[in-house]
Amino acid sequence: ELKVEQNPLFLSMQEGKNYTIYCNYSTTSDRLYWYRQDPGKSLESLFVLLSNGAVKQEGRLMASLDTKARLSTLHITAAVHDLSATYFCAVDVVYNNNDMRFGAGTRLTVKP
Amino acid sequence: DSGVTQTPKHLITATGQRVTLRCSPRSGDLSVYWYQQSLDQGLQFLIQYYNGEERAKGNILERFSAQQFPDLHSELNLSSLELGDSALYFCASSLTSGGNEQYFGPGTRLTVT
Secondary structure, eight states: OOOOOEEEEEEEEEEHHHHHHHHESSSSOOOOOEEOOOSSSOOOEEEEEEEOOOOEEEEEEEEEEEEEEEEEEEEEEEEOOOGGEEEHHHHHEEEGGEEEOOOOOOOEEOOO | OOSSSEOOOOEEEETOOOOOEEEEEOTTTEHHHHHHEEEEEEEEEEEETTTTTEEEEEEOOEEEEEEEEESSSSEEEEOSSSGGGGGGEEEESSSSSSOOEEEEEEEEEEEEE
């Protein structure tokens, strides 16, 4: 069964620090998505990664995909309070009828 | 604002009842996805439609069904409701099927009492 595991599940960090969220998945896929969700709100698409070695950056966030290792990372650079949210990765399993599986989410709190 | 609309925003109903959730995708998007978010199950993909046809199926219960109409709006029907069906139901849309950015609607919060 396809599993998508994120770690850490909870992350508290100081403003200005760097950190990485990891997303491991258990089956072949070359489509990985990162989303952000603020409390009580909907999901916002951050990145769509479609090939091995894909790297995308937006502001202080950078996402990468290693399909051979079945690993994606979301790197946060010089965190600011506005980045506090829950971050989800999701895998689109093309070879399993496009089943989409989400990780449990990483709740990030950035403290001043 | 993602451009995806969902109605109603909130729904309170009793066990055993049936409800219909509605979603209108962004203009031009052909795919609609339904998701359920609950505290114990997390975010789960339910089903995807592309241009009126069912495209992918996730963890959707047999009591649940969906369809996408010719004008591309979609409805998710939940029947024989149980307490455990209480959750946030999101709809998302994308331009085509798979590999595209998905735009999420604001969600419908369903409470089953």
